[in-house]
Amino acid sequence: MRATIREVARDAGVSPSTVSRALSMPDLVNPVTRERVLRAAQRLGYEPNRAARGLITGRTGNVGLIVPDLANPFFPSLVKGVQAKAREADYAVLLADTDEDPAAERDLLRVLAKQVDGLILCSPRGREEDIRALAATTTLVMVNRRVGKLPSVVFDNADGMRQAVAHLQALGHRRVGWVGGPRSSWSNRDRVRALQTATAAAGMELLVAGNFPPQFEGGIAAADLVIASGVTSVIAYNDLMALGLLDRLRNRGMDVPRDISVIGIDDIQMSAMSSPTLTTVSLTKEQAGRAAVDLLLALLEQPDGVRNVRRELPTQLLVRGSTGVARTD
Amino acid sequence: MRATIREVARDAGVSPSTVSRALSMPDLVNPVTRERVLRAAQRLGYEPNRAARGLITGRTGNVGLIVPDLANPFFPSLVKGVQAKAREADYAVLLADTDEDPAAERDLLRVLAKQVDGLILCSPRGREEDIRALAATTTLVMVNRRVGKLPSVVFDNADGMRQAVAHLQALGHRRVGWVGGPRSSWSNRDRVRALQTATAAAGMELLVAGNFPPQFEGGIAAADLVIASGVTSVIAYNDLMALGLLDRLRNRGMDVPRDISVIGIDDIQMSAMSSPTLTTVSLTKEQAGRAAVDLLLALLEQPDGVRNVRRELPTQLLVRGSTGVARTD
DNA sequence: CGGAAGTCTGAAACCGATTGCAGAACTCTG
DNA sequence: CAGAGTTCTGCAATCGGTTTCAGACTTCCG
Numbered sequence A, B: 001m002r003a004t005i006r007e008v009a010r011d012a013g014v015s016p017s018t019v020s021r022a023l024s025m026p027d028l029v030n031p032v033t034r035e036r037v038l039r040a041a042q043r044l045g046y047e048p049n050r051a052a053r054g055l056i057t058g059r060t061g062n063v064g065l066i067v068p069d070l071a072n073p074f075f076p077s078l079v080k081g082v083q084a085k086a087r088e089a090d091y092a093v094l095l096a097d098t099d100e101d102p103a104a105e106r107d108l109l110r111v112l113a114k115q116v117d118g119l120i121l122c123s124p125r126g127r128e129e130d131i132r133a134l135a136a137t138t139t140l141v142m143v144n145r146r147v148g149k150l151p152s153v154v155f156d157n158a159d160g161m162r163q164a165v166a167h168l169q170a171l172g173h174r175r176v177g178w179v180g181g182p183r184s185s186w187s188n189r190d191r192v193r194a195l196q197t198a199t200a201a202a203g204m205e206l207l208v209a210g211n212f213p214p215q216f217e218g219g220i221a222a223a224d225l226v227i228a229s230g231v232t233s234v235i236a237y238n239d240l241m242a243l244g245l246l247d248r249l250r251n252r253g254m255d256v257p258r259d260i261s262v263i264g265i266d267d268i269q270m271s272a273m274s275s276p277t278l279t280t281v282s283l284t285k286e287q288a289g290r291a292a293v294d295l296l297l298a299l300l301e302q303p304d305g306v307r308n309v310r311r312e313l314p315t316q317l318l319v320r321g322s323t324g325v326a327r328t329d
Numbered sequence C: 001c002g003g004a005a006g007t008c009t010g011a012a013a014c015c016g017a018t019t020g021c022a023g024a025a026c027t028c029t030g
Numbered sequence D: 001c002a003g004a005g006t007t008c009t010g011c012a013a014t015c016g017g018t019t020t021c022a023g024a025c026t027t028c029c030g
Helices: A005-012 A016-024 A031-044 A050-057 A074-088 A102-113 A128-137 A157-170 A186-202 A216-229 A239-251 A285-301 B005-012 B016-024 B031-044 B050-057 B074-088 B102-113 B128-137 B157-170 B186-202 B216-229 B239-251 B285-301
Strands: A062-067 A092-097 A118-121 A139-143 A152-155 A175-180 A205-211 A233-236 A261-266 A279-283 A310-313 A315-318 B062-067 B092-097 B118-121 B139-143 B152-155 B175-180 B205-211 B233-236 B261-266 B279-283 B310-313 B315-318
Touching: A005 A016, A005 A031, A016 A031, A050 B050, A062 A074, A062 A102, A074 A092, A074 A285, A074 B074, A074 B092, A092 A102, A092 B074, A102 A118, A102 A128, A118 A128, A118 A285, A128 A139, A139 A285, A152 A157, A152 A186, A152 A285, A157 A186, A157 A233, A157 A261, A157 A279, A157 A315, A175 A186, A175 A216, A175 A239, A186 A205, A205 A216, A216 A233, A216 A239, A233 A239, A239 A261, A285 A310, B005 B016, B005 B031, B016 B031, B062 B074, B062 B102, B074 B092, B074 B285, B092 B102, B102 B118, B102 B128, B118 B128, B118 B285, B128 B139, B139 B285, B152 B157, B152 B186, B152 B285, B157 B186, B157 B233, B157 B261, B157 B279, B157 B315, B175 B186, B175 B216, B175 B239, B186 B205, B205 B216, B216 B233, B216 B239, B233 B239, B239 B261, B285 B310
Parallel strands: A062 A092, A062 A118, A118 A139, A139 A152, A152 A310, A175 A205, A175 A233, A233 A261, A261 A279, B062 B092, B062 B118, B118 B139, B139 B152, B152 B310, B175 B205, B175 B233, B233 B261, B261 B279
Antiparallel strands: A092 B092, A279 A315, B279 B315
16 A cells, blocks of 8 residues: 555654645745655655545646557657656656547547646647637647647648758759648648749649558559659658658669659658668657647646747758659650 | 536435446436436536546556557557557556666656556566566556566467468478577567477578667668578568568678568568568567457456466468578579 | 335545645744 | 744645445335
8 A cells, every 4th residue: 555645744743734745845844844754755655646636736647649540650759759758747648549530539539638637639630620629628739730829839841841842953853743641631731832832932843643541552552643744753741652652663663763753751760761761851750749748738837828839840851862863864 | 617426416406426326336226316317417518537536446547558669660559459448448548658768667667557557568678576576566467578477468479480480491491590689578588489499390490690679770780690691581580670681681682582581570561561571470469459458457357356367369470572482502 | 014125315434635724933123 | 022924834624526324215025
């Protein structure tokens, strides 16, 4: 059995209230009493019961994290970041995976919302009004998506796309293809838009191949369209798709990067292991997790006092083996 | 503000005790009263406060899950399984990632153990006595490791290795290399042992290349040893290493599977995306997660009444592109 | 019809912390 | 030295449920 505050109090010869104060508002108690209490607590291995504390303070000490699919390599990194930062602040992380299922997501949210002080939500495709409704009742931070002025952490896709386009332009490419992810995904829309702007500014031609599932298979499916479109370079919605492209392009007898250059987005582990290795717009996923927790905790501290609730993380083009000079024939 | 049990009681015209009973021990209350209570609860959107309940019952409704490194693709699948099964039983999952750091692990365990009813622990390399000590104070289930008679979920490595060896033998291989993972890892030891037995039984020669970090880089590092050893086939501790092997072998000018056959273990997503695709001993990782939760909840229900606390999950060789007939020159 | 057994319900204690309030002890100040 | 002001501590209420216990009311049976 774990020690209770009463036992510590008895052991230290004070009242429970004093123990409570000595531990959570140390400057309210006399230094020598405090010392005595702390020693007693130490000796008994006392740790406050979270349920009891939560009951009166109304806080759980937990944050919830909801991701659409852990099997997508983007998310484990995010989770790691959230996890690490949360622990530093002595919060525990309740993790839930919705399996890309909106109904499951709604359920999860209902259940989870009661067990946590705040939520970090990755819901690229959930309905906006659902999210707004949720935000009205819970403190939440969105990741990889913006909904109005709600707190969020996103990546600077615009700059990422600019870098990618500049890189291709420098290599002599004039026509670039886009292999899109889910039409309904916020970041997909954000990236297309950014890419349109960037290519237009660079005087390059953009050919959109359409929308595909954001997986390896999606890239495979898109490859033939890309070849047919005659572009010399292509940017994919994410690395997984870019890797699928690579695979199918090779099977079609094309040489990357001699015949065609390929750029992904995310910088997942795998992109450094493919051959050729994948040039990609690197996202600091773990940073995003940490930033989300940061923001969430700040909001919990002072619901209105946070200046900047919409954070944008930098992106960085990572040039590897899948991009090269455009063929000139 | 959420409704409390008292408000429901008032609304239904009964006492709080009756509400409590109507919800958690329905057959103790008169059907018509029960109906009235349930309707009131429904109307007010009542959901019991977990902290309050936990305070008196001593249960949190949480299970803890500790993994060494989410970035290793083995674990997200496991987490998914744990997650899904836990939710079915109305438990929440507290996730922690130790970053392969034993000190962090100890800390985490201390903190987490108090917030959960039971723990699922993947600690391939933690000290046995630490684990035993923990098991004495907490209900826990180990995954991918056996420690004495403690509850655990592991894979049938012996059979997996038998299948792999039989496959290679059928392809005419006589000499097989082993690229080991961390020496201190339980499953590494289990697999080597199984492989020794299997190759001996098949009359094949086994060459152990040593121990390497269980990552892509480990496989790269091992490749040259493998080539020098002159084996025609090689089995790696896990897929990530096998993929590293593939990469380096290719760079050394070897053709897989013509010059050498490669087999991994795990069946991670990536192994279907490499070229050649990777033949591997497939582990049902999500199943393992579910099984661990199953076992844990059973133990929580009736600490002594569980017949079989050491579960072993089947393994299945998945033949893909990286294995072929042995060269005969 | 009386009493035993059974069925429901409510009052109250309790889980383990936090916190408002009040009083004790001490320090200052004029 | 009286009185005001500080500083520190303890009492008791409280959070929102669960559970023990006892009592009210039925039902059943001899």
